[in-house]
Amino acid sequence: xxxxxxxxxxxxxxxxxxxxxxxxxxxxxxxxxxxxxxxxxxxxxxxxxxxxxxxxxxxxxxxxxxxxxxxxxxxxxxxxxxxxxxxxxxxxxxxxxxxxxxxxxxxxxxxxxxxxxxxxxxxxxxxxxxxxxxxxxxxxxxxxxxxxxxxxxxxxxxxxxxxxxxxxxxxxxxxxxxxxxxxxxxxxxxxxxxxxxxxxxxxxxxxxxxxxxxxxxxxxxxxxxxxxxxxxxxxxxxxxxxxxxxxxxxxxxxxxxxxxxxxxxxxxxxxxxxxxxxxxxxxx
Amino acid sequence: xxxxxxxxxxxxxxxxxxxxxxxxxxxxxxxxxxxxxxxxxxxxxxxxxxxxxxxxxxxxxxxxxxxxxxxxxxxxxxxxxxxxxxxxxxxxxxxxxxxxxxxxxxxxxxxxxxxxxxxxxxxxxxxxxxxxxxxxxxxxxxxxxxxxxxxxxxxxxxxxxxxxxxxxxxxxxxxxxxxxxxxxxxxxxxxxxxxxxxxxxxxxxxxxxxxxxxxxxxxxxxxxxxxxxxxxxxxxxxxxxxxxxxxxxxxxxxxxxxxxxxxxxxxxxxxxxxxxxxxxxxxx
Numbered sequence: 001x002x003x004x005x006x007x008x009x010x011x012x013x014x015x016x017x018x019x020x021x022x023x024x025x026x027x028x029x030x031x032x033x034x035x036x037x038x039x040x041x042x043x044x045x046x047x048x049x050x051x052x053x054x055x056x057x058x059x060x061x062x063x064x065x066x067x068x069x070x071x072x073x074x075x076x077x078x079x080x081x082x083x084x085x086x087x088x089x090x091x092x093x094x095x096x097x098x099x100x101x102x103x104x105x106x107x108x109x110x111x112x113x114x115x116x117x118x119x120x121x122x123x124x125x126x127x128x129x130x131x132x133x134x135x136x137x138x139x140x141x142x143x144x145x146x147x148x149x150x151x152x153x154x155x156x157x158x159x160x161x162x163x164x165x166x167x168x169x170x171x172x173x174x175x176x177x178x179x180x181x182x183x184x185x186x187x188x189x190x191x192x193x194x195x196x197x198x199x200x201x202x203x204x205x206x207x208x209x210x211x212x213x214x215x216x217x218x219x220x221x222x223x224x225x226x227x228x229x230x231x232x233x234x235x236x237x238x239x240x241x242x243x244x245x246x247x248x249x250x251x252x253x254x255x256x257x258x259x260x261x262x263x264x265x266x267x268x269x270x271x272x273x274x275x276x277x278x279x280x281x282x283x284x
Numbered sequence: 285x286x287x288x289x290x291x292x293x294x295x296x297x298x299x300x301x302x303x304x305x306x307x308x309x310x311x312x313x314x315x316x317x318x319x320x321x322x323x324x325x326x327x328x329x330x331x332x333x334x335x336x337x338x339x340x341x342x343x344x345x346x347x348x349x350x351x352x353x354x355x356x357x358x359x360x361x362x363x364x365x366x367x368x369x370x371x372x373x374x375x376x377x378x379x380x381x382x383x384x385x386x387x388x389x390x391x392x393x394x395x396x397x398x399x400x401x402x403x404x405x406x407x408x409x410x411x412x413x414x415x416x417x418x419x420x421x422x423x424x425x426x427x428x429x430x431x432x433x434x435x436x437x438x439x440x441x442x443x444x445x446x447x448x449x450x451x452x453x454x455x456x457x458x459x460x461x462x463x464x465x466x467x468x469x470x471x472x473x474x475x476x477x478x479x480x481x482x483x484x485x486x487x488x489x490x491x492x493x494x495x496x497x498x499x500x501x502x503x504x505x506x507x508x509x510x511x512x513x514x515x516x517x518x519x520x521x522x523x524x525x526x527x528x529x530x531x532x533x534x535x536x537x538x539x540x541x542x543x544x545x546x547x548x549x550x551x552x553x554x555x556x557x558x559x560x561x562x563x564x565x566x567x568x
Binding site: 029061149152 | 289291298301302303304305306307308309310311312313314317344345372374376383384386387388397399401421423424425426427430432433434435436437438439440442443445446466467
């Protein structure tokens, strides 16, 4: 199972995959990306990820080259070559190589990178025991709806969680409201309704988020897409986080204090199971 | 005059300089950088730039490898090899290569990149005629004092300026106060005093800014390091921007309206000349 990369038109071993030190992705964070989970060789929700990549690219006025329209085919081809069944497919498009200068280069060709690596299996007790989260200030820029590689604030937040022995950092904007996690969307359950921050410039419109909200509605759960306070989260009946690679993960402690009864909640369990079933259905 | 790069211990032609697509600088903007102007083969204010690089690295908890302590020597060696007299020296340190994961990698070795390119000569009429600027919302993260490569908001702001036929975008935080330019610090002159935003998390502590403020004081000009409004800037007697590569550039129009009498101001001229003299003195 080789780890495969595709860089600007060529497939290669991931360990050989390089870009120029003057690539704008390296010098300016001038690019966008997607992460797709592949189950038994089938990319899940690939179309949704490609559409979001196009939206992100459009948000930074990055013209998508013909190559990127073919990105789906290329991703599938990279996956096939890797022979990795349970894989994480990573796609990144940057504004390309150019001598360093802030403004857009006039003639640069976007850099297209795809990598395939094995997915890390979730620890078997994560779903049963849940995870701890901490809250941290949301210090990110004001266009978090654009999935760019300017991820340093996310990195610093995630590292704070790791240092605190927690699994995720939940970000609080202006000391007032929960936006999302360092690499996840955040949900609270209160009186059988599912709460999460609304789409807009302060959060990433998560693919898993959208699927889980759809499943919640299918299961008759009221869905409230409104900002809520850290206090609301701390006093919720249940809480969970979602992401492409993590799926649905119950949260049982926030900033060291138990949430709900300190165990994964029943609605969280319903949604996690429904998500797994959706994955099975779509990748059958 | 070859364009030279140093990447992780080796000197090479800039066109051969590559990093892994999984370098955290490429995937996470997880790194810091400096730009140093070299005059007739001598790097200007190199020590100040190296100290700021250390501060930025410390701000993101990036341990500086032995190699980076030697960064000054390596930079001088890269410059010597390039034989470029009027050069822009670029230094970038990232958290290194690691399989993609937000939290700090346990065993990654920081990536050190140095590049040397010829400085672009300023158009001869820039100092005489001044430049136009536009104002744009400051959408950056909340730690602008850290000189990281998460520069997408700066890129987008600069591109707006280019599209508007302006030279620089002046960023307005919360619709209320001027922070800095997309790649410059911003100054206003009013009643013979020099105003600029204070050091802190909302601006980069510019090397040129500090030198110019020192020169202003030496010339008996009162210096006010306080935030000012876009209206204050628009009604200033004079305005100018500073950066390592641009030095001191007079601004004569903001958002299409003339500033002061629409020509570079006398105090700006004094400071630009004093800066040139400082460069000559220090690089003699």
